[in-house]
Amino acid sequence: MNQRRQLDASKRLRKMHEDLLRAYGPQHWWPAKTPFEVILGAYLTQNTAWKAVERSLENLRLAGALTPEGLRRIPLAKLRRLIRPSGFIMRKAPALKAFVALLYKEFGGSLEAMAAMPTAALRQRLLELPGVGDETADAILLYALGHAVPVADEYLRRIAERHGLVVLPAGRAKISYDDLADLTRRAFAGDAEESRAQLFNEFHALTVAVGKAHCGRAARCEGCPLAADLKSNS
């Protein structure tokens, strides 16, 4: 019963992906930049507008801190100043330092070596770092390290709830991160394994695209390409 409804939810997420792909086209997100820059962006964008992150990244670029070695050298106080535009500097600056420290301590400063770890163990490792929660860990795994994991962000939660795409498990007040991630996995379970990472990549990128445009905290869903589902699924 609940099982069947979850299957339906997965199908709705899959349909949402097709609808968004038709409306926005392929996003090919983040791969253009270096994996390390992707990681910095994943930290800096936490509860922060991407526009502000861009300025921080530019500051880091000018300071030569867009590489593990560059960031490792830079003093904490200077790092705080460089990332000031994206806020939460007292948390994010030490968090970035902690990541680089782990990278050197356990992987000789090599992201390739880090990426070679099995997905589950690596995810656990990342979650132990300060300032890394579910979403940041998954974003790093998917967009910087090439692991096929879904990323479930606040936009996806809002879209899923507002459009009635998911059914809340009995006894739960709201859909959890893990449940959303599982549903996303199921949504693409029928696709070839080799293309799974690319699909998760596009799905999250499209979610953010539509989320920014139509699904902010206080936003109404006017003009949203998914608006038709609001009626058909309720």
Added chain:
DNA sequence: CGCCAGGCCGTGT
């Protein structure tokens, strides 16, 4: 001026 942004974490029920 007030709300909000591609979360995370400590604390309190």
Added chain:
DNA sequence: ACACGGCATGGC
């Protein structure tokens, strides 16, 4: 388990 507020800064 879950709610709630703080965290910093800047765009709109």
